[in-house]
Amino acid sequence: MLSRVADSLYWTSRYLERAEHTVRILDVNIGLMLDKSQTSAERRWRRVLAALGHPTKVEWSDDAYALVHTLCFDTSRPASVTACIISARENARQIREEISSEQWQRLNRLFHEIAKLRTPVPSDLQMAEFLPAVIDGIHLFQGVSDTTLSHGEGWQFLQLGRFLERASVIATLLEVYHRDVFMMDEEDTIDAYEYLEWIGLLRTCTAFEAYCKVYTADLTYERILEFLLLNAEFPHSLRYSIDRVYAALEAVEQQTRGQHASELMRIAGRLKAQLSYSRMQEILEQDTGRYLRSVLEQCWQIHAAIYEVYIQYSVQTALAV
Numbered sequence: 022m023l024s025r026v027a028d029s030l031y032w033t034s035r036y037l038e039r040a041e042h043t044v045r046i047l048d049v050n051i052g053l054m055l056d057k058s059q060t061s062a063e064r065r066w067r068r069v070l071a072a073l074g075h076p077t078k079v080e081w082s083d084d085a086y087a088l089v090h091t092l093c094f095d096t097s098r099p100a101s102v103t104a105c106i107i108s109a110r111e112n113a114r115q116i117r118e119e120i121s122s123e124q125w126q127r128l129n130r131l132f133h134e135i136a137k138l139r140t141p142v143p144s145d146l147q148m149a150e151f152l153p154a155v156i157d158g159i160h161l162f163q164g165v166s167d168t169t170l171s172h173g174e175g176w177q178f179l180q181l182g183r184f185l186e187r188a189s190v191i192a193t194l195l196e197v198y199h200r201d202v203f204m205m206d207e208e209d210t211i212d213a214y215e216y217l218e219w220i221g222l223l224r225t226c227t228a229f230e231a232y233c234k235v236y237t238a239d240l241t242y243e244r245i246l247e248f249l250l251l252n253a254e255f256p257h258s259l260r261y262s263i264d265r266v267y268a269a270l271e272a273v274e275q276q277t278r279g280q281h282a283s284e285l286m287r288i289a290g291r292l293k294a295q296l297s298y299s300r301m302q303e304i305l306e307q308d309t310g311r312y313l314r315s316v317l318e319q320c321w322q323i324h325a326a327i328y329e330v331y332i333q334y335s336v337q338t339a340l341a342v
Contacts, residue, residue: 024332026119027178029112034182036109040102041159042190046072047089048152049221056217072197076100093151094139102155106132121169131158174276180269188262189320195249196313198222203242216240226257247301260296267293285326292319
């Protein structure tokens, strides 16, 4: 596969996963504004910006709806949902011959749907239509990708982008919540408002119902962290995401005869093993925030190694194949 094709497939998937994550975290926090809480609006929305990686040119301005509008529609901000979908569509446009017509139609339709919903003034009705439209459109794109595209190298790069982005945003989200919500002194008591924040975290990861099926509705910091970090079966857990990243890399390595990918597989395999064999008690006994930052750093290392091996490799490397 040409490196430009792999790059476009990888980023198409990453941009769509990023857009969906942004929509979910905004939707959950808009809902939390309806409940009287001891958490100030400024603290909550600054947490949102931290969980999104402190997007460039986006700051809290004491107006939640203006911030949400910016994060959804402002195309001058690369982190906005609309900008992510435009970037995903542009990457897909450049490789239309490599994807199915159904994939292109679904992504193009999503682009036009959100363009119709853009208005210069934020409104509740606009958000009520926009947020579910984005999630539905991305899910439909993923569905047609799985059913209309051969599960060869191209599909594997879509998987790589999707699950590496998911692992990165979940690690960032957990690190921010660990620092801002879970880090309490022993004498502090947990009230109903604190539980709302915990439920908000689970809903952001589409995990509340799945969590309740495993642990019932007994919300504890340790169980929430264990579920989102180490659960091998839940699609939005860190362990599941990294397992899928490793499986995709392994498939690509086999299809390309494994040339020059040993270091990449070592980095990904180390993180996979770390999440597979870690125990929650061991993580809690150490600096949990540092553990989460370490996971995020290893995700960045995997990204850099993917580029070095499959996308920005040297001419000498290509001639040696």
